[in-house]
Amino acid sequence: MVAGPNTDMEFLELPPRVSEWRRFRRVFLSRGVVVFGLIILVLLVFTAAFAAWLAPYDPYKPAVGRALQQPCKDFPLGTDTLGRDTLSRLIYGSRTALMVGFISVAVATIIGITLGLIAGYFGGMINVVIMRLMDALLCFPMILLALVVASVLGGGIQNVIIALSIATIPGYARVTHGLTLSIRENDYVLAERAMGADATHTMLRHILPNAFPPLIVLMTMQLGNIILAEAGLSFLGIGIDPPGAAWGAMVYDGYKHLLRNPVLSFAPGLAIMLVVFAFNMVGDGLRDALDPRLRGLL
């Protein structure tokens, strides 16, 4: 390819190029709360990965002799009704939270994006059916939908994951649908269709990548919401397979002994809050760094 003399001149007119990654990093890390959230998430992943080394005691084995101990040197947060160390259970609970969060978000994203892409790209009757079905699902408060579906399926952690996925699919479908509608109108999509490219190719190679920034922000924020919802379900007693440790269930167990040792209930609740806060803040930071126009929309 021969570059005309004008081309070089045009390049000279451009402002000095800042690498995209550098710009992203600068904006992303510019707010203190975002950095704080990021640190919490790194610590969370670290805790979940090395739970076996970090936990001072076995989180599952009951030791009735030392039930409901006050916080002390041996047990910094005290022990629960079965004499299990609260700190160790808190550490192991991070695994439950992260596992449920990541799997549910992955499942809901894949299904929701697919539905949104199909509805937005093809339009017509398919669009009406899919989007009205999503509207119908959105009529049920997320936590209630998850609660009913999980209990109908029979509880257990895998059914909680299924329930939370179903409850969050409409959100992804709606956002993807809206994005697809606007991206579809671009000339490059039109050109692609004029060349006779098939629909799947156009959707996956041209529409999806352009819809990615808002979707990644939505996923991050949904991770927090899912973890909050999972905590809610396990607080109500749905989804934990004893002796597994889940933060919501720990809050409920502690609630029954609020006067004896409030830390039993306070500590796991604080953990839930910090993690949800962290995902929200990192989502906020990603939004500002990837596409500031999304402010107020996500």
Place this chain on the structure above:
Amino acid sequence: MTAYIIRRLIQALFVLILVTLIVFFVMRLLPGDPVLIYVAQTAELEAMPPEMLDILRAEFGLDKPIMVQYANWVSGIFQGDFGTSIFYREEVSMLMLERFPVTLHLGVLALIIGAVFGVLAGLLAAVRRGKWLDKVVTPLTYVGITIPVFWLGILLMYAFGLKLQWLPISGYTSPMDDFWLSTRQVIMPVISMAVFGLAANARQMRSSMLEVTQQDYVRTAWSKGLSERKVIVRHALKNSLIPVITLMGIGVGIIFGGSVFVETVFAIPGVGRLLVSSIFGQDYVVVQAITFIIAVIVLVVNLIVDISYGWFDPRIRYG
């Protein structure tokens, strides 16, 4: 505007049909025979001859094709017949009339508090951007949207109920019976339910207010020499409220979701607690009725929000 309303109504009707289908068929996903579940809970399953089960099946209409069952269920609902609760041995519609007012009492209060204080907090934070008020309010809104509602309830109960003993820790009394006691009992539950919506409204209000105050017409209002109060209240407020209204539609669903936890923590006999106990008691007729009624309320509120949105912002109507 009429065309817009009609379009929205037709859409809502279609969604309503889908809602009935979801509620009906999710309950049919249940493993096992509804009659067996019913019998196992009411009487001695072993003692029951198989013919008896068939009779029961016929009585509940379960021997008919599934679409006929669905049609019967829907026509029952429109006559206010939700079936009979297995556990309470009571008409579900009566049970709903008993429990819904309790949740609505708390929920409506929470919604109002969330709306009024949320909008006010967001407005003040935006007007005093970067000042100490903003620096207090904005971080608090972050806390408000992330705090688990059940945990907040427990914290309040511990502080004001158990330690300071200012407020009763649980129970519910109708304001008709004893207004003072009722008010004291609902303070903590209502605060727990309201906090999320309050914080979300404040956040939305702050950012939309900041956006609106950048607009030319606001600058014009300033340059006319109007006082700050006039500029904000007369010119900026109305337009910045528009996005907040959508949020209030979502807020209704969130409040119903929160009622499940708040009513569990504070032992309040509303629908939220009834839903949880019915789920554990496998009283699915009740679960069906509650989820359906809540979904319809959310649907109607969002329809109203959508229509009023079209009224506030003509761009939506013709879009």
